[in-house]
Amino acid sequence: MASILQAIHVQKYYGAFQALNDVSLSVDRGEVACIIGPSGSGKSTLLRCASQLEGIDGGVITVDGEIAGFRRSGDTLVPLGDSQIARQRQNVGMVFQRFNLFPHRSVLENLLEGPVRVQRRPADECRKEALALLERVGLAAKATAYPNELSGGQQQRVAIARALAMRPKILLFDEPTSALDPELVGEVLSVMKELARSGMTMIVVTHEIAFCREVADRVVFMDAGAIIATGSPEDMIVRPQNPRVASFISAVL
Amino acid sequence: MDVGRLKISRPIPYRQIAASVLLFVFLAFIIHAFWVGQIEWHYVSGYLFSAPILRGVRGTIVMTICAMVIGILLGTTIAIMRMSANPALRWAATGYIWLFRGTPALLQLLLWFNLALIFPTISLFGFFPVNTVEVMTPFVAALLGLGIQQGAYTAEVVRSGILSVDRGQMEAAQSIGMTKLRAMLTIVLPQAMRVIVPPIGNETIGMVKLTSLASVIQYSEVLRTVGDVYYANSRVIELLIVAGIWYMVIVTVLSTGQSYIEKYFSKGWGRAAPAVKPLADGRAAMGAA
Numbered sequence: 001m002a003s004i005l006q007a008i009h010v011q012k013y014y015g016a017f018q019a020l021n022d023v024s025l026s027v028d029r030g031e032v033a034c035i036i037g038p039s040g041s042g043k044s045t046l047l048r049c050a051s052q053l054e055g056i057d058g059g060v061i062t063v064d065g066e067i068a069g070f071r072r073s074g075d076t077l078v079p080l081g082d083s084q085i086a087r088q089r090q091n092v093g094m095v096f097q098r099f100n101l102f103p104h105r106s107v108l109e110n111l112l113e114g115p116v117r118v119q120r121r122p123a124d125e126c127r128k129e130a131l132a133l134l135e136r137v138g139l140a141a142k143a144t145a146y147p148n149e150l151s152g153g154q155q156q157r158v159a160i161a162r163a164l165a166m167r168p169k170i171l172l173f174d175e176p177t178s179a180l181d182p183e184l185v186g187e188v189l190s191v192m193k194e195l196a197r198s199g200m201t202m203i204v205v206t207h208e209i210a211f212c213r214e215v216a217d218r219v220v221f222m223d224a225g226a227i228i229a230t231g232s233p234e235d236m237i238v239r240p241q242n243p244r245v246a247s248f249i250s251a252v253l
Numbered sequence: 254m255d256v257g258r259l260k261i262s263r264p265i266p267y268r269q270i271a272a273s274v275l276l277f278v279f280l281a282f283i284i285h286a287f288w289v290g291q292i293e294w295h296y297v298s299g300y301l302f303s304a305p306i307l308r309g310v311r312g313t314i315v316m317t318i319c320a321m322v323i324g325i326l327l328g329t330t331i332a333i334m335r336m337s338a339n340p341a342l343r344w345a346a347t348g349y350i351w352l353f354r355g356t357p358a359l360l361q362l363l364l365w366f367n368l369a370l371i372f373p374t375i376s377l378f379g380f381f382p383v384n385t386v387e388v389m390t391p392f393v394a395a396l397l398g399l400g401i402q403q404g405a406y407t408a409e410v411v412r413s414g415i416l417s418v419d420r421g422q423m424e425a426a427q428s429i430g431m432t433k434l435r436a437m438l439t440i441v442l443p444q445a446m447r448v449i450v451p452p453i454g455n456e457t458i459g460m461v462k463l464t465s466l467a468s469v470i471q472y473s474e475v476l477r478t479v480g481d482v483y484y485a486n487s488r489v490i491e492l493l494i495v496a497g498i499w500y501m502v503i504v505t506v507l508s509t510g511q512s513y514i515e516k517y518f519s520k521g522w523g524r525a526a527p528a529v530k531p532l533a534d535g536r537a538a539m540g541a542a
Contacts (some may be wrong), residue, residue, distance in 0.1 A: 114429030
């Protein structure tokens with residue numbers, strides 16, 4: 001079983017509001033899954049649970065076979081401590097809508113923070129790798145710049161490189177182009193396409209339907225905290241089978 | 254006539270002129286008052302750099318630094334505790350702030366200094382017993398009193414600084430495998446410093462003057478040392494002026510230092526961005542000139 005991320009009957013509440021309702025999803029190694037759906041449908045919440053920025057109230061999420069956030073003891077799940085959760089998070093890269101680069105650190109320092117200071121890998125090796133990643137996202141010349149000196153598109157590409165520098169097993173994108181000016185969306189999407197082609201396992205929450213159609217191995221449609229339908233781009237976008245998916249697609253295209 | 258060629262008149266600034274004249278008269282009056290007043294200025298110049306006064310100045314500076322260090326360390330700890338997910342830590346922090354902000358600093362100094370009245374000996378769960386009177390010197394009592402109450406104020410300053418940092422920073426730090434505490438210390442706090450430094454600078458300046466309270470419990474700072482001198486020679490005003498001059502000197506030096514620290518912590522905050530660089534450089538050059 002080559003499943004990298006598995007969500008099994010996941011439940012999530014904010015107070016009385018149910019944000020995730022019995023969500024089950026399995027993403028295999030090298031697969032690109034795009035999650036679409038109206039706002040407030042629980043797409044981002046699912047990613048935030050998978051990256052353990054939020055806890056879950058029911059069900060299980062596993063990353064590469066390891067239960068996220070809990071230790072199994074017989075028939076019960078015992079919550080892990082902060083440091084063990086932090087260790088697990090290293091396997092799951094996250095790219096945020098608003099980039100969230102560290103503004104007091106240069107671009108290169110943003111990339112080195114995790115591998116050198118958290119993972120304690122040799123600094124020389126990390127530096128070489130970080131520069132190669134910057135080259136890969138087309139920003140080798142900006143290594144010494146500060147995030148505020150970059151455009152939104154450049155910042156998001158740095159954020160992707162920062163996530164990759166941790167050598168994650170899976171990369172989650174939470175509406176990576178929603179905060180960008182329209183003319184900057186393309187450069188970020190092309191970096192993501194290149195990543196997808198290179199075999200990176202990715203879950204992308206997005207409103208870029210054209211991107212889903214071109215890149216996704218699987219499209220997942222969510223509404224009201226539940227997965228309504230899932231299938232190939234052909235079945236979900238080109239010729240949607242499910243009537244709710246069809247009405248959503250016709251509304252956004 | 255062509256409207257585009259009309260001249261813009263420059264009215265005479267009567268109000269500015271009037272204000273300047275008033276200010277000049279007022280300053281002249283003050284200077285005159287001090288000139289004719291019975292102040293023996295040579296006492297001022299004579300005592301300004303005398304050994305006992307300089308010892309007092311040193312006492313004031315040492316106490317300011319030590320009390321602020323304790324205040325900032327305590328304040329940061331309390332602020333982080335106050336924002337913790339653990340309710341016991343939150344209550345402890347809230348209680349600390351409530352207690353030490355609620356009573357006057359002078360009262361706290363006197364309580365620490367007189368601690369021996371309730372606890373004649375202090376020990377660590379029965380180990381290492383010591384006489385309280387020997388430990389609770391004026392220096393220690395003043396340091397505890399001023400440092401601990403400063404911690405209560407600094408905690409609120411640090412907390413507002415932490416709140417000013419976008420929540421996404423904590424999440425991004427956690428997403429690259431940092432624990433909450435580590436993310437707080439290496440990512441959130443350094444950014445919060447931009448908001449924290451100006452009020453801390455303000456409080457440091459306040460602390461310089463607050464140390465004068467320690468004169469009450471016989472700590473030898475500048476106000477106490479000038480007092481010791483004027484009890485002997487009755488030159489009260491002259492020596493108070495000496496103390497005033499030294500306070501002004503210390504505060505001026507600190508204010509200058511503050512602007513350098515602020516510059517350091519604003520790293521990466523757009524002021525160094527290429528588009529505004531010439532302007533920023535120009536200002537720096539003007540400042541240096």
